[in-house]
Amino acid sequence: xxxxxxxxxxAAAMAATGLFSGxxxxxxxxxxxxxxxxxxxxxxxxxGIPEAVQMKLAVGTSLATIIPTSIQSARxxxxxxxxxxxxxxxxxxxxxxxVLIGTLLGIVVKGSAHTAVFAVIALLVAVNMxxxxxxxxxxxxxPTGGQRHAxxxxxxxxxxxxxxxGGTVGVPILSMFGAPIRSAVATASAxxxxxxxxxxxxxxxxxxxxxxxxxxxxxxxxxxxxxxIVPASLIAAPWGVHLAxxxxxxxxxxxxxxxxxxTVLRMFWSLVR
Numbered sequence: 103x104x105x106x107x108x109x110x111x112x113a114a115a116m117a118a119t120g121l122f123s124g125x126x127x128x129x130x131x132x133x134x135x136x137x138x139x140x141x142x143x144x145x146x147x148x149x150g151i152p153e154a155v156q157m158k159l160a161v162g163t164s165l166a167t168i169i170p171t172s173i174q175s176a177r178x179x180x181x182x183x184x185x186x187x188x189x190x191x192x193x194x195x196x197x198x199x200x201v202l203i204g205t206l207l208g209i210v211v212k213g214s215a216h217t218a219v220f221a222v223i224a225l226l227v228a229v230n231m232x233x234x235x236x237x238x239x240x241x242x243x244x245p246t247g248g249q250r251h252a253x254x255x256x257x258x259x260x261x262x263x264x265x266x267x268g269g270t271v272g273v274p275i276l277s278m279f280g281a282p283i284r285s286a287v288a289t290a291s292a293x294x295x296x297x298x299x300x301x302x303x304x305x306x307x308x309x310x311x312x313x314x315x316x317x318x319x320x321x322x323x324x325x326x327x328x329x330x331i332v333p334a335s336l337i338a339a340p341w342g343v344h345l346a347x348x349x350x351x352x353x354x355x356x357x358x359x360x361x362x363x364x365t366v367l368r369m370f371w372s373l374v375r
Contacts, residue, residue: 108149109317109318109326111149112149112316112326113326113330115145115148115149116324116326116327116329116330116331116334117330117331117334118334119138119141119142119145119327119331119334120167120330120331120332120333120334120335120337120338121334121335121337121338122137122141122338123137123138123141123331123334123335123338124334124335124336124337124338124339124341124342125338125339125341125342125345126342126358127335127338127339127342128338128339128340128341128342128343128344128345128346129342129343129345129346129349129354134164134167134168134171134172134266134267134269134270134294135161135164135165135168135261135264135265135266135267135270136224136227136264136266136270136362138160138163138164138167138265138331139157139160139161139164139220139264139265139266140224140361140362140365140366141365142156142159142160142163142164142327143156143157143160143217143220143365143369144365144368146159146160149316151314151315151316152314153213153372154212154213154314155213155309155312155314155315155322156213156217157213157216157217157220158208158209158213158216158305158308158309158322159309159315159316159319159322159323159324160265161208161216161220161263161264161265161305161322162265162302162305162306162308162309162321162322162323162324163265163322163323163324163327163328163331164265164266165262165265165297165298165301165302165305165323166298166302166323166327166328167327167328167331167332167335168265168266168267168294168297168298168302169295169298169299169302170332171267171294171332171335171336172267172268172291172292172294172295172297172298173295175291175294176291176292176294176295179287179288179289179291179292180288180292182288184284184285184287184288185285185288185289185291185292186281186285186288186289189244189281189289190289190292190293192250193250193253193254193257193293194254194296195251195254196250196251196252196253196254196255196258197254197255197257197258197293197296197297198258198296198300199254199255199258200254200255200256200257200258200259200260200261200262201258201259201261201262201296201297201300201301201304202258202300202304203255203258203259203262204258204259204260204261204262204263204264204301205262205263205300205301205304205305205308206304207259207263208262208263208265208301208304208305208308209304209305209308209309209322210308214372214373216263217369217372217373218369218370218373219263219264220263220264220265220369221366221369221370221373223260223264224264224362224365224366224369225362225363225366227270227362228358228359228360228362228363228366229359230274241278241279241280242279242280243279243280244276244279244280244281245279253275256271256275257271257272257275257293257297258293258296258297261293261297261301262297262300262301262304265301267290267291267293267294267297267298268290268291268292268293268294268296268297269287269290269291269293269294272286272289272290272293273286273287273290276289276290302323305321305322305323306320306321306322306323307321308321308322309321309322309323
């Protein structure tokens with residue numbers, strides 16, 4: 103069913119996805135699933151991958167790529183001493199619980215419902231990044247007790263279901279509760295490790311034996327994507343850092359927001375057509 107030319111095309115598309123993700127990571131400091139999932143969701147139809155598994159395969163593959171990058175990032179931030187280790191330890195159980203819930207939902211819900219959840223969250227990210235940029239601050243310290251556990255569960259659940267690391271959801275939440283941006287970024291990098299490893303295992307198990315998946319897929323993780331996206335993104339990230347010094351940051355953010363918005367519209371269109 104899938105000839106060598108098809109596999110070569112998919113490999114090229116996966117490598118291009120990694121280059122695009124790495125470039126944006128260097129340019130804007132955004133990367134991971136909020137870039138990879140929309141791109142994969144957009145290219146999978148070009149290769150005849152059935153609509154029923156497009157979002158799940160995009161999320162599972164994205165989560166797998168986050169494992170090595172989040173481990174590397176967390177180690178660097180820990181070495182610099184900017185990570186709030188005490189807060190991280192207190193959030194581990196609730197984030198892990200949220201990952202369990204988010205992974206189960208991501209596996210069992212229909213592809214259309216999964217797409218709708220991602221589209222809504224991605225739209226909020228696009229609007230905030232490109233057209234508001236408001237840094238909401240609710241209080242000067244992170245909540246304790248039940249509120250802390252609820253926030254941890256939310257971070258883990260949404261991130262696992264969307265195939266994103268800890269930064270997209272975690273950094274804004276930590277910043278809302280008084281964390282300096284460097285500490286928020288460092289601590290959220292460790293969220294990515296807690297989220298990506300168990301969630302990837304869940305998506306592998308959940309997609310095991312699904313006959314709709316393309317070749318070289320381990321459950322809902324495409325091994326071609328995993329093997330090519332990570333190195334390609336690492337290659338392109340320095341290019342983005344270099345370009346960031348010559349292009350206005352606001353323009354870059356708005357361009358990415360427009361890209362994300364167009365992808366979201368396509369997702370909504372796929373739900374109603």
